[in-house]
Amino acid sequence: MKFVFFGAPGAGKGTMAAKAAETFGFPHISTGEIFRGAMRDGTPLGLKVKAIIESGGLVSDELTIGLVEERLAMPDAKAGWLLDGFPRTLGQAEALAAFCPEDHVIDLEASDEKVLDRLSGRRMCRSCGRSWHVRFMPTAKPGICDHCGGELYTRDDDREESVKVRLENYRSQTAPLQDYYRRRGTLVTVDGEADADSVWTVLKGVMERLVSARQA
Ligand code: AP5
Secondary structure (H helix, E strand, C coil): CEEEEECCCCCCHHHHHHHHHHHHCCCEEEHHHHHHHHHHHCCHHHHHHHHHHHHCCCCCHHHHHHHHHHHHCCHHHCCCEEEECCCCCHHHHHHHHHHCCCCEEEEEECCHHHHHHHHHCEEEECCCCCEEECCCECCCCCCECCCCCCEEECCHHHCHHHHHHHHHHHHHHHCCHHHHHHHHCCEEEEECCCCHHHHHHHHHHHHHHHHHHHHC
16 A cells, blocks of 8 residues: 655654554555665765755755656566655646556654754664654664664754754745545545654554555
C-alpha cells in the first residue's frame, strides 16, 4: 500500500514512518533524508541543495519530483511505500497523482508549541538517519544512536531562523494540500500531539484497519 506521511516540520512524520516501516514492511522514503545523505556524501545533488536546506527553503519541484519518481520505480517500492516529506507543493502532489497515486495520506496534526519544542531538542543519527530527542526520546547513551550505535548531531536547519522559514513554507505551500487530499478522499487525520508511544498506538491501529480493508 502507498502511504504519504504529511504534517508540519516536527509533527513526527519521520519518527512514525520509521516505526510503520518496521511494522508493515514498506520502505520508508524520506526526501529530507535523501537530501541529507547526498549532503553528507558531498555528491553533486548534495552540493546543489545544501544552502537551500540549511536556510529552511524548499528544493525545486523539478529536482525533487524527478528524484522521487526514480526512487518509487525501484523494485523494493513495488508492493508499497511510506513517503515522508513529499509532496510539499501542489506541483509535487499533482506529479505523484500522475505517476504513482497514493492510497492514503496520514496527516499528523501537532500544535506550533509542540513542533517548536520537538525541533529544538531533536538529535539525528549520522548513520541511520533516525531522530531522537534530548527530553522526549533520549538515547540510552547520550550522543549515540540506540538503533545502530551511530553518532548523533543537530540538524543545521533546526536553528531558530531556519525553523521559522520552514514553518512559513509549510503554512503557505504545504498545508493547503490538506484540501487537495480531502477532495481526493485519501486524507486521514491522526492527532500527533501526545507522546510518541501514544501517537504510535493510535496510528498503528489506523494503518492496520486501512491495510485489512484493502485486503478484504
Ligand atoms: P524533512 O527532513 O522532510 O523535514 P521536515 O518536513 O521539516 O520535517 P522534520 O524532519 O523536521 O520533522 P518530522 O515531522 O519528520 O519530525 P520528527 O519525526 O523528526 O526536510 C528537510 C528539508 O529538505 C526541507 O526543509 C527542504 O529544504 C528539503 N525538502 C525535503 N523534502 C522536500 C520536498 N518534497 N520539496 C522540497 N524540498 C524538500 O520529530 C521531531 C522531533 O520530535 C524528534 O526529535 C523526535 O524524536 C520527536 N518526536 C516525534 N514525535 C514525537 C512525539 N509524539 N512526542 C514527543 N516527541 C516526538
